[in-house]
Amino acid sequence: MSLYPIINSFCFCTIILSWSVGLRGQQLCIQNVTNQASVISNYHISVELFPKDKKAYGTQSLSWKNTSPDTIREIPFYMYLNAFKNLQSSYLKGSGGEIFGRTLTNNSKKEWGWIEISKIKTNKGVDLTDELRYIQLNDGNIHDQSVIQLKLKEELLPGDSISLQMEFEAKLPYIISRAGYSKNDYFFFNHWYPQPGVYEKDKNGDWGWNCHQFFRGTEFYADFGDYLVDITIDRRFVVGASGCMLDRIDLPNNKVRYSYQANNVIDFAWIAYPLFEEYTDFYKDIQIKMLIPEEHCMMAPRYLEAVKHAFEYLEEHVGPYPYPSITICDPPMHALRSGLMEYPMLITCGSFYNFPEGIRTIESLVIHEFTHMYFMATIATNEKEEAWMDEGFVTFYEDKIMDHYYGKKSSLIDFYGLKSGNSENTRLEYTTMNNPSEGTIARPGWEIKGDYKGLIYAKTATMLRSLEGYMGKESFEQMIKSYYIAWKFKHPKEADFRSHLQQHIRDHVVDYDINYDRFLDECLHGVGQVDYRIDYVRYLDLEDKKGVYGDDEDKAYQYLATNQKELHIGITNLGTLNLPVELLCTYVEGRDTLLFLDQWQQEYHIQLPAGNIEKIELDPQLKLPLDVNLNNNSFTIDHPTVSENIELFNKTSKLTSTFVDLLSWLF
Amino acid sequence: MIRANTYKIINHWRQILFLYLLQLLTSLSFFYMTIESFSSLQNSKAFSSIHMLDRTVISDFVKANPSVLGLYQEVFLIVVLLYIIVHTFINAGVLKSLQNGEYSIRDLFRHGAMYFWKFLLINLSYGAIVLLITGLSFLVFFTIVGDPIIYFDTEKPLVHWVLSLLFLSMLVLVLFWGASLNVKIRILKGNKVVHAFRLMFRKIGKVVGLIAFYAMILIVIKQGLYHLGDLCSNLYVAFLCTQLVLGFSILLRFDFYNRLLK
Numbered sequence A: 001m002s003l004y005p006i007i008n009s010f011c012f013c014t015i016i017l018s019w020s021v022g023l024r025g026q027q028l029c030i031q032n033v034t035n036q037a038s039v040i041s042n043y044h045i046s047v048e049l050f051p052k053d054k055k056a057y058g059t060q061s062l063s064w065k066n067t068s069p070d071t072i073r074e075i076p077f078y079m080y081l082n083a084f085k086n087l088q089s090s091y092l093k094g095s096g097g098e099i100f101g102r103t104l105t106n107n108s109k110k111e112w113g114w115i116e117i118s119k120i121k122t123n124k125g126v127d128l129t130d131e132l133r134y135i136q137l138n139d140g141n142i143h144d145q146s147v148i149q150l151k152l153k154e155e156l157l158p159g160d161s162i163s164l165q166m167e168f169e170a171k172l173p174y175i176i177s178r179a180g181y182s183k184n185d186y187f188f189f190n191h192w193y194p195q196p197g198v199y200e201k202d203k204n205g206d207w208g209w210n211c212h213q214f215f216r217g218t219e220f221y222a223d224f225g226d227y228l229v230d231i232t233i234d235r236r237f238v239v240g241a242s243g244c245m246l247d248r249i250d251l252p253n254n255k256v257r258y259s260y261q262a263n264n265v266i267d268f269a270w271i272a273y274p275l276f277e278e279y280t281d282f283y284k285d286i287q288i289k290m291l292i293p294e295e296h297c298m299m300a301p302r303y304l305e306a307v308k309h310a311f312e313y314l315e316e317h318v319g320p321y322p323y324p325s326i327t328i329c330d331p332p333m334h335a336l337r338s339g340l341m342e343y344p345m346l347i348t349c350g351s352f353y354n355f356p357e358g359i360r361t362i363e364s365l366v367i368h369e370f371t372h373m374y375f376m377a378t379i380a381t382n383e384k385e386e387a388w389m390d391e392g393f394v395t396f397y398e399d400k401i402m403d404h405y406y407g408k409k410s411s412l413i414d415f416y417g418l419k420s421g422n423s424e425n426t427r428l429e430y431t432t433m434n435n436p437s438e439g440t441i442a443r444p445g446w447e448i449k450g451d452y453k454g455l456i457y458a459k460t461a462t463m464l465r466s467l468e469g470y471m472g473k474e475s476f477e478q479m480i481k482s483y484y485i486a487w488k489f490k491h492p493k494e495a496d497f498r499s500h501l502q503q504h505i506r507d508h509v510v511d512y513d514i515n516y517d518r519f520l521d522e523c524l525h526g527v528g529q530v531d532y533r534i535d536y537v538r539y540l541d542l543e544d545k546k547g548v549y550g551d552d553e554d555k556a557y558q559y560l561a562t563n564q565k566e567l568h569i570g571i572t573n574l575g576t577l578n579l580p581v582e583l584l585c586t587y588v589e590g591r592d593t594l595l596f597l598d599q600w601q602q603e604y605h606i607q608l609p610a611g612n613i614e615k616i617e618l619d620p621q622l623k624l625p626l627d628v629n630l631n632n633n634s635f636t637i638d639h640p641t642v643s644e645n646i647e648l649f650n651k652t653s654k655l656t657s658t659f660v661d662l663l664s665w666l667f
Numbered sequence B: 001m002i003r004a005n006t007y008k009i010i011n012h013w014r015q016i017l018f019l020y021l022l023q024l025l026t027s028l029s030f031f032y033m034t035i036e037s038f039s040s041l042q043n044s045k046a047f048s049s050i051h052m053l054d055r056t057v058i059s060d061f062v063k064a065n066p067s068v069l070g071l072y073q074e075v076f077l078i079v080v081l082l083y084i085i086v087h088t089f090i091n092a093g094v095l096k097s098l099q100n101g102e103y104s105i106r107d108l109f110r111h112g113a114m115y116f117w118k119f120l121l122i123n124l125s126y127g128a129i130v131l132l133i134t135g136l137s138f139l140v141f142f143t144i145v146g147d148p149i150i151y152f153d154t155e156k157p158l159v160h161w162v163l164s165l166l167f168l169s170m171l172v173l174v175l176f177w178g179a180s181l182n183v184k185i186r187i188l189k190g191n192k193v194v195h196a197f198r199l200m201f202r203k204i205g206k207v208v209g210l211i212a213f214y215a216m217i218l219i220v221i222k223q224g225l226y227h228l229g230d231l232c233s234n235l236y237v238a239f240l241c242t243q244l245v246l247g248f249s250i251l252l253r254f255d256f257y258n259r260l261l262k
């Protein structure tokens, strides 16, 4: 029985893919025009891969423009492949030689990776090779070579550009994380060329270099640039890269040279593997290239469908996709450590032979990585210092896309009666953290020691749901759309996002006029969690309060006239993060009262005129999913009905009987 | 033939009812435990979502009441153990009654008690053998392969290896099933358990075929009825459907024994 889905999906994959290739295969990847204002670095790199040595030799001509008001005397470069040079690098230090399930202590020489600049000179021919020096400004670890600094012989004045000619060697490690080589000549090149840091204003408004060493849990941060990359490689390789392929020239000795162009991107990555199958598809005019090993071929239609959903949703709710292509690489099992990563116009995902259709982690992950094309590649926030600004937003949209296309309660898992939604799963990743109150969200990646994913991905995404809940869907969407327009191809920081939000609130209507700055302060910089609970619901007899009180005679009289009773509701936040929350009282007569509790208090004691209460609900529309226990948010006077009990019994007995059946077939 | 079998099954209504009630009790024990453990939610809106097996409700609940999980595990283990023991007992009685054509509950108990230990031994040795096969297979596999990621180019052989392990244990299961039937028959004539296994090989085709056939029927009915039950707005219909499947699976089991004994 289990063979049918395999055969089916395999055939489907072949048919659909060959159709799309046949129909649109001739169409080219159309390069985007660069807005030169945002481009600071321009690269022309020629590189040749020597598969036996796991090395690539490259020449790079780089022009870098000083857009600051300062005079530049030195330029630091990322040399991140050196993180894999030895166990003393800041990336591997403290790992005890064991990292991401790999033991490195028995590594042969071939298995380490590095990058070396053998020559660097200006385009006027001034040799600067001796002016290179490794620096370790973050941790002072003299063994770390992940950042190298070039001392300029001539000062670079504001507005001036410098052109540098470099020769370098990139030796890939046996994959530890992301970059590396694996079996059967699998090569994944990222952070593989010397790339300058970012000269920018810091939080205090002072200009300086932002060029951190490489640590675990941090990624990349660089200026926008235009790239022209020539890759010379054996003809047997299937190659994928950021950007568009402009040209392919056959060379002697069974070699070939591919020329790629990627404009207005913060990085350039490429991948080569002889065992990839290659498929091309399109979303509108955007080229989708899929590189997938034969054994995962049945996943290709799932990937393509999911990515097209992401295209459609993000173009509608955030903004147009700013690039001409996207390359999706599904690594083989042995190279899974290079999976689940995002680079401009190139993402890696992860799947497994014959993975069940009802478990949609494959879709969820590829949508996640694709969404990084918006939050990371286009809105290029600093992943190292403010990871929440890309991972949080990306997870938020991953949830939205998954729930929209695959069903709110079953988008992630719909497998033999087990169901889970993607956003539901995200919230639970945060609530089931060992300590959901642990630490603040807004801090550099290397400072977070606990559950990085729970905090940066899940808690932030859940917080953004609340933000959307209070602002209202429409207003939030407008805010994001204008944020995207204002900050694409730039490097916004937390303060930029917040001032954009403030501006939006001043100019637009929002559902609830709360103090959003305080909201973000509590969520991003506060430590804690939310757990509102309805403590008590009581009727208070007013017999002994008869009479006239205070000045508000009408009100007091009204109390006595209606029911001689008063309703008291007690609410406590068991957590420490006090955020605004809605309270809905539904009366049997059908009317209801909606209160907005926005006094940022730990406890609320509410008095309402009496009536026949049917139910009292905190946060009835789930605008505050940050609340770690939703079960104590409501109080219904009605106990479960007979039919509800029978339904529960029915479900229980279904489950039990399935299990009992299994047992009775066994014994 | 079919009609004769149907009559024979109908004549066993008392045993079938007995087994049905047994399964019902197992379900009820879980139902009451679920109600009981979630009773603190009685005044919560969340309570009405439990029947949906809502992941959020359950996770939030377990996170707030971590002890519940332990309780479930304990009760679950006890129920499984009890179920295996009782069913072993009943199976022994059912087979004997079917062969002798005696249909009383009294006989069911008497014969159950008579062959209980032998049947339990067969069931337990099944578990032991499957554990042994799996353990040995893992040992051999990882001794030869080492790190499968380095040894294999793709995960395909891994998947196939796990599937063949599953298939192997199913085959062993069928063997034991048949053997327990034979033990019953042969013991009456004074033969040994080992001999029963030998005989079993002769009937293996029939046993495998029957099991596959009934499993298929059951899956089809189950999917159909459950689906109908889910779609039905009337909860009572949904409830009845569940009970019908429960009853029918027992019916099929009787028919299986019946046919094999022919």
Ligand SMILES: [Zn+2]
Residues within 6 Å of the ligand: A368, A369, A372, A391, A394
């Ligand atoms: Zn991400």
